Amino acid sequence: MTNICYPNKHELLSVEQALLEIRKTIETVNESEHVDLPQALGRVLSESVxxxxxxxxxxxxxMDGYAFAAGDVAAGQAAKLQVIGIAWAGRPFLAQQTPSQCVRIFTGAVVPEFADSVIAQEQIEIDGDTVSLPLDWQPYKNIRAAGSDVKQHEELIAAPKKLTARDLSLLAAAGIEKISVKRKLNIGYFSTGDELVALGEPLAVGQIYDSNRYLLAGLLSDPNHTVSDLGIVADDPLKLEQTFKDAAQHYDVIISTGGASVGDADFVKQTLEKCGQVNFWKLAIKPGKPLAFGKIGSCWFFGLPGNPVAVLVTYEKFVKPGLEQLAGLPARQALRLRVRCDSRLKKSPGRQEYQRGILYQQAGGELAVRLAGQQDSHQLKVASQSNCFIVLNADSTGIDAGEMVTVEPFSAEL
Known part of the structure; x- marks a missing residue:
């Protein structure tokens, strides 16, 4: 069954419309599990902590210094204090004191009850067990109050959130050993096409090695995913239908590459219509116009194009947000920067384009971008050398060198 969500059936769906359809359609998984803190990195927190x-x-x-009671020292006057002991981190000083006494103390050590001030060791002079304070010493300094970072019963981390190393450190500081996270998504992926050959096999005339499964394996590498490589499926409607039906019984999401356009041997869309529901399948994006999204039973599917660069673009723009939605993460916007473009960019109006570029930082700190090379959707070397998408709106007719453009970096490192 087809459930086309186009404003006009003859129009291509925009990137924004397709994303909206994905986000309003996919519901978050309900199941959660408890995991030990070391296994929580990258998982999606399901309950606030x-x-x-x-x-x-x-x-x-x-800081390292000397702890004393400010009332024992006259303000604005030099003073001498007797050192009566040491407070170590993990080994507090518990004895009582009398006026004009102090305790040597180290960073993180518990401040003795009698003390309300710590003076840095660099500010004093020491002679045996006597410490001399300078005239400009200041009271009530260099002490961290109990709960100055987090109060008891205060919310540490709000769900949902993909947990970072910083989050795990905070949870550990609170003594938390286990937390509740969303269960992992079960994802199966495969390639379609009679021309595809697995690695290790010789190539016959007209055949190519299947690179898309290796691309998807890398893109799907995530602590929230359990991923299965379902191999290569031939251009056979019956085999394709059986693969979809079998996979739908075992996975939350199926991702296929190839066979999603309108050629005589492109069976993905018609097969999906036969055994499930297709929400949309033609988008105003380049590369990646033929993309089928829908559902078979309780299993979501994304039928991606066959060209590897189109797989990269459509995964990043549609599959990844869909998986994040399913895992319970809030919608996010890719980081976009406006930078000067050193290359002339060719484009025909009609589709939003994601050209592959090299973003770099100049000596003065300004950012600029240039094309990584030819922009055909089969050119993997250019994709490998790039570190960003150059985003050109659907109505753009190209960019002259020196103009400002929008880029989406692949990472924060250049």
Missing amino acids: VSPIDIPSQRTAA
Whole structure:
């Protein structure tokens, strides 16, 4: 069954319309599991976490120095204090003190009850067990109050969130050993095409090695995914239908590459219509116009084009947001920058284009971009050398060298 969501059946669906359709259609998985903190990196937090303790749990020294009571020292006057002990991190000083006494203290150590000030070791002079304070010493400094980072019962991390190393450190500081995360998504992927050959096999005339499964394996590498490579499926409607039906029984998502256009041997869309629902399949994007999205039973599917660069673009723009939606993450916007383009960019109006570029930083710190090479959708070397998409709106007719363009970096490193 086809459920085309185009404003006009003869029009191509825009990138924004396709994303909206994906986001309003896909529902988040409900199941969660508890995992130990070391296994939580990159997982999606399913329940907000509150702190069972104050962090820090006691008053602690913010630096190495000497702890004392400010009331024992006259303000604005030099003073001498007797050192009566040492407070180590993890080994507090517990003895009592009398006026004009102090304790040597190290960063992170518990401040003795009698003390309300810590003076940095660089500010004092020491003679045996006597410390001399300067005239300009200041009271009530260099002490971290209990709960100055997090109060007991305060929310530590709000769900949903994909957990970072910083998050795990915060959770560990609160003494939390296990947390609740969304269960992993089960994803199966395969390639279609009689021309495809697996690695290790000789190439006959007209055949090519299947690179798309290796591209998808890398793109799908994520702690929230359990991924299965279902191999290569021939251009045979019956085999393709059986593959879809079998996979739909075992996976949350199926991703295929190839066979999604309108050629005589492109069977993906018609097969999906036979055994499921196709929400859309033609988009105003380049590369990647033929993309089928829909559902077979309770299993979502994305039928991507066959050209590898089109797979890269459509995965990043549609599949990845769909998987994030399914995993329970909020919608996000890719980082976009406006930079000067050093290359002339050719484009015909009608489709939004994602050209492959090289974003670089000049000596003065300004960012600029240039084309990575030829822009045919089969050219993997250019894709390998690029580090960003140059985004050209559907109505753009090209860019002259020196003009400003929008880029989406692949990462924060250039």
